[in-house]
Amino acid sequence: MLYIFCPHCGLRSQNEFAYGGDATVKRPELNKEISDQDWDNFVYLRKSPRGKHLELWHHISGCRQWIKVERDTSTHEIFKTYKADELTE
Amino acid sequence: MSQDFRLNNIGMVNRNKKISFIFNGKKYFGYEGDTIASALIANGVHLVGRSFKYHRPRGFFGVGVDEPYAILQLERNNERDPNIRATEQEIFEGLEVKSVNCWPSVNFDIGAINNFLKMFFPAGFYYKTFMWPPSFWYKIYEPFIRMAAGFGEASIKHDKERYEHKYEYCDLLITGSGPSGLASAYAAAKNGARVILAEDKPRYGGSLLTSDVNIGNQTGIEWSEKIITELKSMSNVIVKNRSQVFGYYDHNMLVMSERISDHLPKTQKYLPKQRLWYIRAKEVLISSGSIERPLVFGNNDTPGVMLSSAAKEYMKVYGVLVGKKPLIFTNNDSGYETAIEFKKNGVNPLILDTRKEPSSDIITEAKNLGIEIKFSYVVVAAKGYKKVKSADIAKISDNKKDLSNIENIECDCICVSGFWTPSIHLASQSGNKSEFNEKIDAFIPKKSKQKENTIGSANGKFTLEETINEAFDKGYEVSNKITENNNKVSIPTVVEKKSTQHDKFWCVPLPKGKSYKRFLDFQNDVAVTDIELALREGFRSIEHVKRYTTLGMATDQGKTSNLNGLQLVSDIENKVVPQVGHTTFRPPYTPVSIGAIVGREVGKHSKPTRKSPMHEWHEKNKAVFVDAGVWLRPRYYKQGNETLFEASKREAKNVRKNVGVCDVTTLGKIDVKGPDAAEFLNRVYTNAWLKLPVGKARYGVMLREDGIVMDDGTTTRISENHYHMTTTTAQAANVLSHLEYYLQLVWPELNVNVVSTTEQWAGAAIAGPNSRALLMKLFPNTDVSNEGLPFMGYKEADLFGIPSKIYRISFSGELAYEVNVESDYGNFMWEKIIEVGKEFQIQPYGTEALSTLRIEMGHVAGSELDGRTIPHDASLEGLVSKKKDFIGKRSLSRSAFTKPDREKIVGVVPLDKTTSIPEGSYIVKDPKAKLPNPKLGHVSASCWSVEYDNPFSLAIIKDGKNMIGQKLFAMSPLKNKTIPVEIVSSHYVDPEGKRVRG
Known part of the structure; x- marks a missing residue:
């Protein structure tokens, strides 16, 4: 079970969190024209890298904040965690 | 006996x-x-x-x-x-x-x-x-x-025993209380670290219980007793016996199974049978020791053949002789310790040593005791079927290839020692890639992957002096990283017998003309010939050989067989063991009962049960409950011998005719507050929200980004910057997460806060033509006339002194209101409604009647909004704004969602007006068409229409809007039914919606 550092609460066990997928995906702006292809990429396509991955976790049984976690998908090492509005490196 | x-x-x-x-x-x-x-x-x-x-x-x-x-x-x-x-x-x-x-x-x-x-x-x-x-498969x-297949037979009865889970945190977890575990625990505890010391056996001490050594002028047993006693008295130490750390998981999470009552005739009243510990350790010291390796010879699986260390422990710990005519077969000095123990207890052993001329303290001692020893000798095969009766022994040539002087000697047990295998399972589970150590012919852990170190014989340290020194040092070093107390204890002096080099020989060749089975894996019946065959058939990777032959699998996880298997593969392949590598050890190290893994999350305890404040009233009034997510909701209120069908029909009819009341506390409720709340709702819902006045409610539909309907509900503007959102019971948690996602990550510039208020409000839906009359009596000081509180209106009111909120919204299609009060007053509110409602023939109604009412009105719910439908399919396209953008809007213009014959919701009535259509039935044009019959869609919900007294269903079918009036068929392969039906409008009752506005 992962041990995730919530920037708001501190180190907490994985079972307090819900996984939220790739944190680098950016929602297209509202009221802007967008091609079918680009929209499909946003809605459906995600990379599944082996190694470093910046991903979202929701501290659902804690502070209810969405946080960003930089994690190695193969070793599960967590390098750094960020608040939702924090700039990532 | x-x-x-x-x-x-x-x-x-x-x-x-x-x-x-x-x-x-x-x-x-x-x-x-x-x-x-x-x-x-x-x-x-x-x-x-x-x-x-x-x-x-x-x-x-x-x-x-x-x-x-x-x-x-x-x-x-x-x-x-x-x-x-x-x-x-x-x-x-x-x-x-x-x-x-x-x-x-x-x-x-x-x-x-x-x-x-x-x-x-x-x-x-x-x-x-x-x-x-192939036809033999099923029957033969x-x-x-x-x-x-398998060992044993699990009980199919409910396990009445109690199993518990416990979470624990510590600086240092030490797995095993042998010399290294004790020494490191002592050093770390004295340095102020919070230590957990786990021992899988009932007795602490590990090898100290059976070895003839001296630590700090005490015997091994005395020393271990002293250390354990002191550790137990320290407040920073948890010492647990009968506790196996069986799994090493991510981020230094280890799981330990404690057998609390397994050794007692009956579980004590306040004790569980077993307890599973989830331990998050800052550091781990693996001191799990080593397991003696078997030697491989003919019929080496015969009862009476056992590890020499086991024979010694049976004597020293249990006072039991494994045989009275023992044969010791060894390639190292360990066998001698067992032989000496036999001799001390009056039994004469015979030692066969594969080595030619070894010499050490312990060999000399055995000789001095008069123990008979044959050097360069091996056991060729054990004889006897159900128990060893004798053994064929032979002299082995210096190159270990040829046998000579084969003779049969009488014996009743054969104690084997093929040197020692460090137990690296936990280190391997943590991700540690082990390395082969030529000196001990075994793998030891390499670089730590997580915060773990392996010490003692698990790390290939086979002398006590090395072990004790390493353990004291590591215990101090690791604890000091955490405590920085610099409190170092002195290391006691160790006296032990010196031993000499073991023999690399481990597998006795077959004598000419014999085909004895020589077993490697005793649990899975894998013999030397099986490995040879697998290699002949082309399996090369050790992982493939393992799976093909089952070597090292199952509950044993290769504890005694792994290395001999690898040795054999490398011998045949002319490789060295490190080139072959070893298979991955998997948790659990030893079997764990399913009960312990499940813990107390059994039956109703597997999830929380949520009850509304009116639950007790429902129980008293013969409600039959149904699970709605984790909520318990009344399905119907039973009167006399009524069936579900009769009761729900009665309740629904009463709503259409008089007035009914339904507990709607379970609906999700979310407070949306902030200056940008209107803008936020406008982006979340498909319809327009900017112009909703204060004191008004609006029905809204929200989508996922892929265009699929996520949820629906009404949201009311309580004040300028305050909205009260309701969600379906099932989606409440998801909707809150969804809103938080957009507020925190996508549009952080919006000044809005959301919070769940589901449990803060108790809700009662009052529906039916008499509902206004009832409301006038409940709220005599509030104007609830059609003008004072119009459809989709909202008012705060006083319910016999209790502040309450009235929303004029309807799910049943009747004139209806929802009254909310703070949860603590829920029961008061409910009892007042029932009491005052008597003169209006009020009856409570459950979810079954609720469904009937909404189905015949064509209102959609979870069975239509099933994660596959877009607004159009549920006839909600009128709520989709063309002017503004919102979550999921772009997806709605994708080609599949805009096809002219896109599925749409319709009503379905059986032609005979009596046969109910099973939910899930297919709608087809031709019931006799060749399979697979092209289906037009499926029946999503069925009820008995109380308005028309005949069955009515909703279905979502292809080109639904042009199908109305058509005669088709509903087929249920499950129920084996084909029902001729007519497609009608989904709004079966009051299609103009006059009642709700009346």
């Missing part, structure tokens, strides 16, 4: 407490502190099971977790417990155990015929046999395999 093999003056069992137990229907005696194994051996019983594949007789091979085959089935408190290791389970008064994998009995086992058919059971026989003819092959 008498205990013929019990020694008088040795051992740690409690001689003052005699205990009887039953094995295979026969009563035996042992002492408190005995395991099943030691007590049976004391009674001269060695035959305890049959092997997995060939059903060969099986005895005891080890003395603890190393035991590959003495696996029994236990009966306790009328419960069956399979997969019990006889070497671990302690006896208690009344214990009942029996053998497994044998029929009709362990002495006469029909399956043993497999032993004589062994040419048909080669490696991978599952893949080779049972292939043809599968039942045969199922009967033959």
Whole structure:
């Protein structure tokens, strides 16, 4: 079970969190024209890298904040965690 | 029976407490502190099971977790417990155990015929046999395999025992209380670290219990007792026996199974049977020791062949002789320690040493004691079927290839020692890639992957002095990283006998013309020939060889077999062991009961149960409940002998005719507050929200980004910057997460906060033509007329002194209101509604009537918004704004969602007006069409229309809007029904919506 550092609460066990997928995906702006292809990429396509991955976790049984976690998908090492509005490196 | 093999003056069992137990229907005696194994051996019983594949007789091979085959089935408190290791389970008064994998009995086992058919059971026989003819599979092959597979038989009864879970945090977890575990725990604890020391056996001390050593002028046993006593007295230390750390998971999370009551006749009132510990350790010291390696020779699986260390422990810990004419077969000095122990207890052993001319303190001591030793000698084969009766022994040439002087000698047990294998399972589970150590011919952990270090013999340190020094140092070093106390204890001096180099020889060649089975994996019946065959057939990767032959699999996880298997592969392949590599060890290290893993999350406790404040009233009034997510909701209120169908019809009719009240507390409620709340709702919902005035409610639909409807509900503007959102019961949690996602990550610039208020409000839906009259009596000071509180209006009011909120919204299609009060007043509100409602013929109604009412009105719910429908499909396209953008809007213009014949919701009525249509039925044009019959769609919800007194269903079908008036068929392959139907509008009752506005 992962041990995730919530920037708001501190180190907490994985079972307090819900996984939220790739944190680098950016929602297209509202009221802007967008091609079918680009929209499909946003809605459906995600990379599944082996190694470093910046991903979202929701501290659902804690502070209810969405946080960003930089994690190695193969070793599960967590390098750094960020608040939702924090700039990532 | 008498205990013929019990020694008088040795051992740690409690001689003052005699205990009887039953094995295979026969009563035996042992002492408190005995395991099943030691007590049976004391009674001269060695035959305890049959092997997995060939059903060969099986005895005891080890003395603890190393035991590959003495696996029994236990009966306790009328419960069956399979997969019990006889070497671990302690006896208690009344214990009942029996053998497994044998029929009709362990002495006469029909399956043993497999032993004589062994040419048909080669490696991978599952893949080779049972292939043809295919028609034999179900009736012959599968039942045969199922009967033959597995050890023991799980109980199908509910397990009444209690299992618990516990979370613990510590600076340092130490797995094993042998010399390295004790020393490191002591050093770390004295340095102020919070330490957990786990020991899988009942007794602490590990090898110190059986070895002839001296630490700080005390015997090993005295020293370990002193250390344990001191550790137990320290507040920063948790010491646990009968506790196996079986899994090493991510981020230094280890799981330990504590056997609390397994050794007691009955679980104590306040104690669970077992407890699973989830331990998050800052650092881990793996001191799990090592397991003696078997030597491989003919029939080395015969009962009476066992590890020499096990024989020694049976003597020293349990006071039990494994035989009275022992043969010791060794390639190193460890066998001598066992021989010396036999000799001290008046038994004359014979040592066969594979080495030519070894010399060391311990060999000299054995010689001085007059023990007979044959050097360059091996056991060729054990003789005897159910127990060793004799052994063929032979001289082996210097190159270890040729046997000579083969002779048969009498013996009743063969104690083998093929040197030691460090138990690196936990380190391997943590991700540590081990390395092969030439000096000890075994793998030891390499670089730590997580915060773990391996010490003692688990790290290949086989002298006590090295072990103690390393453990004290590591215990200090690791603890000091955390505590920085710099408190170092002095290391005691160690006195032990010096031993000499072991022999790399481990597998005795077959004599000419003999084809003895030489076993590598005792649990899975894998012999030398199986590995040879697998390699001949082209398997190269050790992971493939493992799976093909089953070497090192199952509950044993290769504890005794792994290295010998690797040695054999590397010998045949002319490689060295490190080139072959080893297979990955997987948790659990030892079997864990499913009960312990599940803990107390059983049945109703597997999830929380949510009840509304009115729950007790429902119970008192004969409500029959239904699970709605984790909520319990009244499905119907039973009157007399009513069925569900009759009751729900009565309740629904009463709503249409008079007035009904339904508990809607379970609806999700979310407070949305902030200056940008309107803008936020405008982006979340498909319809427009900017112009909703204060005091008004609006129905809204929200989508996922892929255009699929996520949820629906009404949201009311309570004040300028405050909205009260309702969601469906099922989606409440998801909707909140969804809103938080957009507020925190996508549009953080919006000044809005959301919070769940589901549990803060109790809700009652009052529906029916009499509802306004009832409301006027409930709220005499509030204007609830059609003008004062119009459809979709909202008012705060006073309910007999209780502040309450009235929303004029309707799910039933009738004139209806929802009244909310703070949860604590829920019951008060409900009782008042019932009391005042009497004169208006009020009746409570449950979810079944609720469904009926919404279905015949064509209102959609979860069965239509099932994660596959877009607004159009549910006839909600009128709520989709063309002017503004919102979540998921772009997806709605994708080609599949804009096809002209896109599915749409319709109503379905059976032509005979009597046959109910099963939910899930397909709608088809031609019921006799060739399969697969092209379906137009499916029936999503069915009810008995109380308005028209005939069945009515909703369905979502292709080109629904042009299908109205058509005669089609509803087919239910499940119920084997074909029903001619007519497609009608989904708004079956009051299509103009006059009632809700009236």
